[in-house]
Amino acid sequence: MALSSWKELPIGTIITEPGNAREFKTGDWRSQRPIWDSEKCIHCLFCFIYCPDSSIKVNEEGKMTGIDLDYCKGCGICAEECPKEAIHMEIEKR
Amino acid sequence: MPIRALTGNEAMAEAMRQINPDVVAAYPITPATEIVQLFASFVADGCVDTEFVTVESEHSAIAACIGASGAGARVMTSTSSQGLALMHELLYVAAGLRAPIVICEVNRTLSSPINIHCDHSDTMGSREAGWIQIFAEDAQEAYDLTLQAIKISEEVLLPIMISTDAFIISHCMQRVDMLEDSEVQKFIGPYKAAYSLFDKTITIGPLDLQDYYFEHKRQEIEAMWKTAPVIEKVAQEFASKFGRSYGLFEAYKTEDAEQVIVACGSTCGTTRVVIDNLREKGIKIGLLKLYAMRPFPHQKLKEVLSKAKLITVLDRSVSMSTMGGPVYIELRSALYDAPKHPLLVDYIYGLGGRDIDMDQITDIALKGEQIIKDNKVEKPVQYVGLRE
Numbered sequence A: 001m002a003l004s005s006w007k008e009l010p011i012g013t014i015i016t017e018p019g020n021a022r023e024f025k026t027g028d029w030r031s032q033r034p035i036w037d038s039e040k041c042i043h044c045l046f047c048f049i050y051c052p053d054s055s056i057k058v059n060e061e062g063k064m065t066g067i068d069l070d071y072c073k074g075c076g077i078c079a080e081e082c083p084k085e086a087i088h089m090e091i092e093k094r
Numbered sequence B: 001m002p003i004r005a006l007t008g009n010e011a012m013a014e015a016m017r018q019i020n021p022d023v024v025a026a027y028p029i030t031p032a033t034e035i036v037q038l039f040a041s042f043v044a045d046g047c048v049d050t051e052f053v054t055v056e057s058e059h060s061a062i063a064a065c066i067g068a069s070g071a072g073a074r075v076m077t078s079t080s081s082q083g084l085a086l087m088h089e090l091l092y093v094a095a096g097l098r099a100p101i102v103i104c105e106v107n108r109t110l111s112s113p114i115n116i117h118c119d120h121s122d123t124m125g126s127r128e129a130g131w132i133q134i135f136a137e138d139a140q141e142a143y144d145l146t147l148q149a150i151k152i153s154e155e156v157l158l159p160i161m162i163s164t165d166a167f168i169i170s171h172c173m174q175r176v177d178m179l180e181d182s183e184v185q186k187f188i189g190p191y192k193a194a195y196s197l198f199d200k201t202i203t204i205g206p207l208d209l210q211d212y213y214f215e216h217k218r219q220e221i222e223a224m225w226k227t228a229p230v231i232e233k234v235a236q237e238f239a240s241k242f243g244r245s246y247g248l249f250e251a252y253k254t255e256d257a258e259q260v261i262v263a264c265g266s267t268c269g270t271t272r273v274v275i276d277n278l279r280e281k282g283i284k285i286g287l288l289k290l291y292a293m294r295p296f297p298h299q300k301l302k303e304v305l306s307k308a309k310l311i312t313v314l315d316r317s318v319s320m321s322t323m324g325g326p327v328y329i330e331l332r333s334a335l336y337d338a339p340k341h342p343l344l345v346d347y348i349y350g351l352g353g354r355d356i357d358m359d360q361i362t363d364i365a366l367k368g369e370q371i372i373k374d375n376k377v378e379k380p381v382q383y384v385g386l387r388e
């Protein structure tokens, strides 16, 4: 989402549409990015339990399917806790 | 038009009655108490339609005003000194939310030491809060400027405080030429908020971090830039309808003046008499009465003041920068890139309500004449009426 200039914004920090917190991607300040290796993953879901931002994606069969980078803040807890080293952290490039 | 004998406080309360704001939330404080006390009786007597909110502190008073403004109401309050200080954090909130709230303020010093009398410390202490700040010289001006404040504030969407000097104006009875109620209503017109919590679903005051805060501050600065011409426009409309002139400042006999005294508030009345007396003796001296402290009319002042040889500033508050009072510091800065630099001298006076009289101002003016002759300022910042 491109950020508006001061000339375009509604004045006084007023938010004119309801429910647009959905558009606020809290992961945009991440400095490190978790990389998931599906080959090594045993789907124990430790990462899912530990992730403070509910950014581990799990399907209906209870399998881990990836990481939601819109909201992942790059804290690295998942990489630390994974018993199989199936997640490692890399520097975020923008 | 009705002519009344009113104190500064009564004049402001009468202006508030005629404005008939939707909401007034207030907490009493000496010397501004009477303003809301009188207004409360207007509410009790059914003279206004205002929702009057009595609160437990000035912090709550301004908070209630901000909420009401968010709901689209025309909102006013009144305070002074410690009351304004207690409002301090919310003054910034009101300005940031661009809530056009009007405060009838009475300039009183700040503790400590505790003192209830006049100086400009309270108002000057809020000068970076994002509020438009206008100083009134007397009860008539307090009345007229309160009416203009509504229009100025609602056009630029910045809150505004109109101030009078504690006791000297707030409690002194003067002749006030009032407008008819209907004329006031016609002049201020109805208020329609750009956004209101009642119109559609909006959010007011959300978290605003590194990605947007700066932009919103820039908008606020822009609004302050746009305020100076709006103050002048509203003043012109007021003058054309009711015959009394206002604006960013009043230049009195400055045209050919070698020395210009700059002051704000009630001391301008005393100074004007001194100017007239000295003019009779052939001294080329004038007065520049500053109405607007925020926005500071630096561009216009540069034009008017850079022709003089000496600018003598009377400051009724101090800045702890140790560089003089706030008016002097701002003026010095404004004149920095003027084509011609006048000499500049600052006199701190009247702290804690200490009187300043004609003899003292005459003395300051005559010292100024000597400075012009010597073409040299020995002591840029001095104190008037202080026991050394």
Ligand code: SF4
Pocket: A034, A050, A051, A052, A053, A054, A055, A056, A067, A071, A072, A073, A074, A075, A076, A077, A078, A079
């Ligand atoms: S890095 Fe932190 S926030 Fe991102 S998925 Fe792993 S635990 Fe969650």
Ligand code: SF4
Pocket: A036, A040, A041, A042, A043, A044, A045, A046, A047, A048, A064, A081, A082, A083, A084, A085, A086, A087
């Ligand atoms: S903790 Fe490691 S092994 Fe367990 S589900 Fe997450 S990525 Fe897979």
